[in-house]
Amino acid sequence: MHSKESVTMxxxxxxxxxxxxxxxxxxxxxxxxxxxxxLLILPxxxxxxxxxxxxxxxxxxxxxxxxxxxxxxxxKWVGLTYFERFLKSPMFPQLFKNTVILSFxxxxxxxxxxxxxxxxxxxxQSKRLVKFTQTVTFAPYFISMVVLVGMLxxxxxxxxxxxxxxxEAIGIExxxxxxxxxxxxxxxxLSHIWQRTGYQAIIYFAALTSVDPGLxxxxxxxxxxxxEKIWYIDLPSITPTLVTMLLLSVGRVLNVDTxxxxxxxxxxxxxxxxxxxTYVYKVGLVSAQFSYSTAIDLFKTVINLTLLIIxxxxxxxxxxxxxx
Amino acid sequence: xxxxxxxxxxxxxxxxxxxxxxxxxxxxIVACLxxxxxxxxxxxxxxxxxxxxxxxxxxxxxxxxxFSGYRRIFKFKNLMNGYKNSxxxxxxxxxxxxxxxxxxxxxxxxxxxxxxxxxxxxLLITMFFQGGMIPLYIxxxxxxxxxxxYVLLIVNGIQVWNLLVTSSYxxxxxxxxxxxxxxxxxxxxxxxxxxxxxxxxxxIIITMLLFYAVWQWNDFFRAMxxxxxxxxxxxxIVLKDLLATAQVSSAIYDLMxxxxxxxxxxxxxxxxxxxxxxxxxxxxxxxxxxxxxxxVQGITMGSVKG
Numbered sequence: 001m002h003s004k005e006s007v008t009m010x011x012x013x014x015x016x017x018x019x020x021x022x023x024x025x026x027x028x029x030x031x032x033x034x035x036x037x038x039l040l041i042l043p044x045x046x047x048x049x050x051x052x053x054x055x056x057x058x059x060x061x062x063x064x065x066x067x068x069x070x071x072x073x074x075x076k077w078v079g080l081t082y083f084e085r086f087l088k089s090p091m092f093p094q095l096f097k098n099t100v101i102l103s104f105x106x107x108x109x110x111x112x113x114x115x116x117x118x119x120x121x122x123x124x125q126s127k128r129l130v131k132f133t134q135t136v137t138f139a140p141y142f143i144s145m146v147v148l149v150g151m152l153x154x155x156x157x158x159x160x161x162x163x164x165x166x167x168e169a170i171g172i173e174x175x176x177x178x179x180x181x182x183x184x185x186x187x188x189x190l191s192h193i194w195q196r197t198g199y200q201a202i203i204y205f206a207a208l209t210s211v212d213p214g215l216x217x218x219x220x221x222x223x224x225x226x227x228e229k230i231w232y233i234d235l236p237s238i239t240p241t242l243v244t245m246l247l248l249s250v251g252r253v254l255n256v257d258t259x260x261x262x263x264x265x266x267x268x269x270x271x272x273x274x275x276x277x278t279y280v281y282k283v284g285l286v287s288a289q290f291s292y293s294t295a296i297d298l299f300k301t302v303i304n305l306t307l308l309i310i311x312x313x314x315x316x317x318x319x320x321x322x323x324x
Numbered sequence: 325x326x327x328x329x330x331x332x333x334x335x336x337x338x339x340x341x342x343x344x345x346x347x348x349x350x351x352x353i354v355a356c357l358x359x360x361x362x363x364x365x366x367x368x369x370x371x372x373x374x375x376x377x378x379x380x381x382x383x384x385x386x387x388x389x390x391f392s393g394y395r396r397i398f399k400f401k402n403l404m405n406g407y408k409n410s411x412x413x414x415x416x417x418x419x420x421x422x423x424x425x426x427x428x429x430x431x432x433x434x435x436x437x438x439x440x441x442x443x444x445x446x447l448l449i450t451m452f453f454q455g456g457m458i459p460l461y462i463x464x465x466x467x468x469x470x471x472x473x474y475v476l477l478i479v480n481g482i483q484v485w486n487l488l489v490t491s492s493y494x495x496x497x498x499x500x501x502x503x504x505x506x507x508x509x510x511x512x513x514x515x516x517x518x519x520x521x522x523x524x525x526x527x528i529i530i531t532m533l534l535f536y537a538v539w540q541w542n543d544f545f546r547a548m549x550x551x552x553x554x555x556x557x558x559x560x561i562v563l564k565d566l567l568a569t570a571q572v573s574s575a576i577y578d579l580m581x582x583x584x585x586x587x588x589x590x591x592x593x594x595x596x597x598x599x600x601x602x603x604x605x606x607x608x609x610x611x612x613x614x615x616x617x618x619x620v621q622g623i624t625m626g627s628v629k630g
């Protein structure tokens with residue numbers, strides 16, 4: 001009964017007549033208790049101001065000759081000097097090539113696996129096997145990058161690794177997979193597929209299980225084969241998810257996994273394994289050229305953002321799927 | 325005898341089903357083997373006589389079982405210290421991040437909250453544009469957080485993606501209707517959030533705790549940037565020094581107090597590597613197997629929101 005009363009009350013409170021801005025703010029903030037909502041979100045907002053927006057302010061050191069002992073504003077303004085230096089340096093074409101190749105190789109070889117895997121899971125009738133397989137293939141996601149690269153070193157070692165022992169057995173000379181430049185990309189992409197396929201398939205599998213079963217029944221009545229059902233029902237139903245994932249990946253083209261690459265680097269594989277992220281780390285934190293490193297980092301971020309906006313526009317036109 | 329076309333179609337489709345079933349099952353079994361075998365190999369190599377492992381004799385079962393590798397690991401002080409630190413970071417860092425994420429996700433999920441739009445944009449911008457490695461380093465340095473244990477609890481502690489996932493959970497229908505009822509009853513936001521919403525949101529609370537804790541346990545890069553002293557180093561950094569080189573690292577040499585022959589060291593080092601992989605990964609695997617549904621839920625909720 002009293003709830004009925006309060007319904008009419010809250011309805012009555014809704015401002016029909018115009019109030020001044022100050023009144024409206026006071027009403028929302030105090031009467032409706034919005035200050036509590038602001039208080040709840042406050043810690044996260046402060047956190048983001050300090051650890052995300054303050055660094056954005058710090059980007060200006062890319063245009064200044066900064067040294068860590070002095071405040072940012074005291075550093076001399078040098079304009080685009082660092083960008084020019086980077087674009088003219090022999091490192092630029094190498095980094096650009098390595099980053100783009102590694103990224104696209106990883107993207108285009110890597111992305112069909114979880115999609116196909118999810119389709120196969122969805123087509124399998126034995127629910128127990130499906131559940132078991134999902135449990136098993138998701139597990140590598142929980143292995144840390146350090147451990148994964150450690151495993152690669154152990155398995156691929158030229159003198160004691162099991163892979164080279166197998167190659168030896170069929171008469172192939174041992175290969176130093178973790179050291180040779182020409183092997184870096186293959187090892188990177190294959191190990192990534194091993195670690196990520198089960199995890200990424202979860203998203204596609206969820207999209208597939210939400211397909212209306214009536215569609216399959218209708219298709220069966222129409223005499224569709226299993227492959228036709230996959231082609232005409234399964235794939236279209238995961239297209240939106242797929243497009244979103246691809247868009248996000250393209251927006252990260254130059255952000256290809258820095259940490260994984262850094263761990264997999266050896267002096268001998270640098271010709272293929274030195275990428276934007278690892279170079280930014282080395283220039284900035286190993287040799288302490290803060291301004292130069294930030295300039296390279298900013299250059300990378302701007303290109304990424306541009307690519308993301310372009311692909312998002314294209315996708316909007318072609319498939320009506322977009323991130324915003 | 326002539327079959328009607330419907331009948332022949334039925335036979336054709338049932339045969340097709342059978343073939344399909346066999347093929348898909350076989351593919352799934354192969355996928356399981358590809359994932360499981362390397363993990364299994366690590367485990368059996370960690371308890372086998374290293375001579376057989378190095379010679380490539382090991383394949384399906386452990387040979388000449390010995391636990392000397394694990395005995396050495398337990399005597400390795402740096403590693404045990406890293407273990408302790410990582411538990412600290414995972415538990416406290418995970419709890420702190422999860423709590424702040426839940427607090428902020430609630431206002432973001434309220435449709436009539438006047439700050440919803442601006443705060444959402446404020447947070448989303450950081451997903452696409454970052455200050456970068458060095459500007460963040462300068463901020464952390466200025467705050468005096470470098471070489472303190474707090475740095476790993478705080479830096480990169482809140483992930484926008486998790487905020488979005490949590491707020492989309494709060495927006496789901498069964499919770500929304502409850503929120504309306506509470507509002508009608510004149511419940512304050514605090515009262516509703518702490519007394520009603522949190523108790524019925526156990527799944528998302530657990531999911532967030534798990535995601536943040538696993539991430540804390542597995543991350544090494546922040547420690548590499550912000551910590552120089554060995555005292556606060558997490559397990560992953562100790563592991564990196566042990567594992568991420570093809571050669572035997574100096575850390576292992578230090579361990580060999582009795583200075584045995586070089587070959588003996590190499591043998592021991594090889595076996596220890598397999599052992600530390602098991603030790604570092606086991607806690608996360610146990611957590612994963614017990615809590616699997618929460619992880620799956622967390623991932624699919626994010627994708628539904630898109």
